[in-house]
Amino acid sequence: MSVRKSLLIAVAVMLPLAGFLWFALNRKSSPRSAAPVSTPAAPPNPAHERSALESQLKMKPGHAPVLMRLAELEMEQNRPAEARKRLEQLLAAEPGNVDALLELGRACYAAGDTACALERTSEILKTQPNQPDALYNLGAIHANQGRLAEARRFWGQAVKVAPDTDGGRKSAAALKQL
Numbered sequence: 001m002s003v004r005k006s007l008l009i010a011v012a013v014m015l016p017l018a019g020f021l022w023f024a025l026n027r028k029s030s031p032r033s034a035a036p037v038s039t040p041a042a043p044p045n046p047a048h049e050r051s052a053l054e055s056q057l058k059m060k061p062g063h064a065p066v067l068m069r070l071a072e073l074e075m076e077q078n079r080p081a082e083a084r085k086r087l088e089q090l091l092a093a094e095p096g097n098v099d100a101l102l103e104l105g106r107a108c109y110a111a112g113d114t115a116c117a118l119e120r121t122s123e124i125l126k127t128q129p130n131q132p133d134a135l136y137n138l139g140a141i142h143a144n145q146g147r148l149a150e151a152r153r154f155w156g157q158a159v160k161v162a163p164d165t166d167g168g169r170k171s172a173a174a175l176k177q178l
Helices: 003-026 046-059 064-076 080-093 098-110 114-127 132-144 148-161 166-177
Strands: none
Touching (some): 046 064, 064 098, 080 098, 098 114, 114 132, 132 166
């Protein structure tokens, strides 16, 4: 047997073996046999996050994601008036931002300003008349004010135009409770 032929046979035998060894050493263990590896999550620190976001905002004033997260933090801390300020800053930079308008309506309502909540949430319907979350929120505001016919109208529209969305499902559940 020639040296060349011997080398080819050795490579033909070793290559699959090397591939098998590589696969065996590098494959992930199955979920059943793997021990869960988790590091304990650090408890959320809103003050630290707020500080970091404020620093980012100084570098880029009017940055929508930063302003939105700051507003969320304010709402989580039950400070809707501060959230409202952040959302108004965001809307000054991005007029018509639907997410900001929805959150601003919620913040206004949480701050006790129903007129603002209705006005800001209704702004969405001017450009998107079938926006299910806005329809649901308007229905909820009207229901909480005792205007059940208006609530039914908004919730019914949300169910009609978007039954498979979160706003549509919540509207359907709310209609069942009336």
